[in-house]
Amino acid sequence: xxDYDHNKALLLELQRAAGxxxxxxxxxxDPDPEWAxxxxxxxxxxxxxxxxxxLPEISRVKSLRLDFWESNLIEFMRNHGNLWAKAKYxxxxxxxxxxxxxHDCMVLRQQxxxxxxxxxxFLDTGVCHDPCSAGSREGCLWMLGKGRRQFQKTQFxxxxxxxxxxxxxxxxxxxxxxxxxxxxxxxxxxxxxGHSHGLQITYITDGQTRxxxxxxxxxKEIVDWFNAIRAARYHYLRTAFPNVPEPELIPRITRxxxxxxxxxxxxxxxxxAFKLRWFCLDSQERNLLYFKNPLDAFAQGQVxxxxxxxxxxxxxxxxxxxxxxxxxPVITLVTPAREFVFICENDRKQREWMDALNGVITQ
Numbered sequence: 001x002x003d004y005d006h007n008k009a010l011l012l013e014l015q016r017a018a019g020x021x022x023x024x025x026x027x028x029x030d031p032d033p034e035w036a037x038x039x040x041x042x043x044x045x046x047x048x049x050x051x052x053x054x055l056p057e058i059s060r061v062k063s064l065r066l067d068f069w070e071s072n073l074i075e076f077m078r079n080h081g082n083l084w085a086k087a088k089y090x091x092x093x094x095x096x097x098x099x100x101x102x103h104d105c106m107v108l109r110q111q112x113x114x115x116x117x118x119x120x121x122f123l124d125t126g127v128c129h130d131p132c133s134a135g136s137r138e139g140c141l142w143m144l145g146k147g148r149r150q151f152q153k154t155q156f157x158x159x160x161x162x163x164x165x166x167x168x169x170x171x172x173x174x175x176x177x178x179x180x181x182x183x184x185x186x187x188x189x190x191x192x193x194g195h196s197h198g199l200q201i202t203y204i205t206d207g208q209t210r211x212x213x214x215x216x217x218x219x220k221e222i223v224d225w226f227n228a229i230r231a232a233r234y235h236y237l238r239t240a241f242p243n244v245p246e247p248e249l250i251p252r253i254t255r256x257x258x259x260x261x262x263x264x265x266x267x268x269x270x271x272x273a274f275k276l277r278w279f280c281l282d283s284q285e286r287n288l289l290y291f292k293n294p295l296d297a298f299a300q301g302q303v304x305x306x307x308x309x310x311x312x313x314x315x316x317x318x319x320x321x322x323x324x325x326x327x328x329p330v331i332t333l334v335t336p337a338r339e340f341v342f343i344c345e346n347d348r349k350q351r352e353w354m355d356a357l358n359g360v361i362t363q
Contacts, residue, residue: 007069011036014077015043015064021082027051027113030102037061038073040117041080047102051113058117089116094129095246096234096253097122097227105190107197111223135160135181135232137225143167144193144213148295151215156225160232165203167212177210179203181236186229187256189213192294197222201229209289211297230254258283259356263331264343265290270322274343279353283360288333303333303340305360311336314357316350333357 015022015033025033026042035049036042039060044052052059062069093099100108115121137158142151155168157175165184166175183204190198193213199222201212216222233253241249257280264274277290277300286306289299306312313334322341324330329350333340344350 003071004068007071007074008065010074011064011069011077014074014081017081019083021086024082025102026082026085027116028100028102028104028109034064035061036064036077038069038076040085041077042082042085043077045102048109048113051110055114055118088123089120090122091124092127092129093122094131094134094231095250096131096134096230097129098230098254105188105196107190107219107223108188108226111219114220129231131231131235131238132160135228135230135235137228139221139225141199141214141216141222141225144295146297148293154214156214158225158228158232160235163232163236165229165232177205179205181232182240184229184233186226186254188226192260199226208298209287209302211295213295226254252284255282255284257281258359259352260294261349261353262345263349263353266322266341268338270319270339270341274324274326279342281356281360283356283363286360288357303335305333305357306335307363308361312361314354314361316354331357 014020022033022043024031025045025048027044027048030045030047033043033045035044035046037044037049037052037059039058043064044061049061052061098108100112135158139156140153141156143154144150145152152169156165157167158165160181163181165179165181167177168174169176180203185202187200188198189200190196192198193200193215195215197215197217197219199214201214202209204210216225230253234249237244237249237252260278260280262276263279264276266272266274277292278294280289280291281287282289286304288303288305290301291299311334315332315334316330317332318324318330318341319332319339324343326343329344329347331342331344331350331353333342342353344353
């Protein structure tokens with residue numbers, strides 16, 4: 001019992017020790033990790049420990065508080081730790097490779113952990129990751145077809161060198177679309193697509209945002225596609241903006257919507273009936289897009305969000321002559337051209353949307 005308590009105290013001291021990096025999960029950066037891999041010598045959070053548990057050949061986990069730790073394991077943890085592991089397993093992470101955080105979907109975190117410890121992809125072996133070759137890929141993905149009814153096997157081809165991504169329907173030799181990497185974006189959309197490997201690809205065609213919804217049965221395959229798109233985008237940005245510093249470039253490689261969900265909206269006269277629409281807020285392009293259905297290929301419309309000093313404003317009340325039947329929270333989005341009125345489901349959603357919209361207007 002004395003050993004048990006003594007060792008637990010030593011372990012918790014190690015977890016908090018300055019200059020070790022042990023106070024944050026070695027894989028997703030979550031604060032105060034409560035678990036550790038005693039085979040790798042790292043401190044990890046509960047969620048990441050679940051992924052490690054499925055890789056018994058490379059990792060073995062215990063709870064810092066609930067399990068008994070032998071003295072030799074404590075010594076092993078002391079000689080290793082998170083900063084040591086980072087220097088070894090993340091020595092050569094390419095700048096375009098997406099490093100997931102704790103809020104990211106399971107497949108991203110899973111493949112990041114496997115890439116590091118199982119495949120040793122980022123060990124310092126002297127191999128340099130060239131974004132141009134990493135941004136070239138071809139293969140099949142399941143893509144949601146017209147009418148949102150079913151997914152069809154679709155051939156995709158990505159070429160960073162040519163600056164395009166193409167996809168082909170059935171056995172056709174002619175691509176159904178040739179997408180410029182300049183406007184290409186990709187984000188994981190697990191809930192929306194209803195698949196744990198669901199990826200939403202967007203691009204601009206004829207001035208409109210086009211959505212493609214895809215997945216692959218293999219988690220590795222879909223994450224490899226995502227990082228290939230990021231490599232192609234990174235190659236494009238590096239070439240197009242050679243003087244922009246790296247830290248400014250990285251966030252622009254791909255992006256997720258800062259917020260999405262249902263609100264009701266009325267028309268330009270503000271006398272039309274309110275209709276339920278699916279909204280997506282893209283802070284980088286400063287656009288609020290709205291769709292009839294979350295899985296529609298094209299938006300029904302979009303609202304550009306300028307800055308506050310240009311006359312854009314978000315309010316939680318109605319314009320003077322507008323009347324709403326339902327006693328539900330409202331948002332008025334003021335633009336120089338007109339005022340848009342939305343109804344939210346509840347106070348929490350109203351607050352979230354207002355914070356997100358204000359975030360764009362003030363940036």
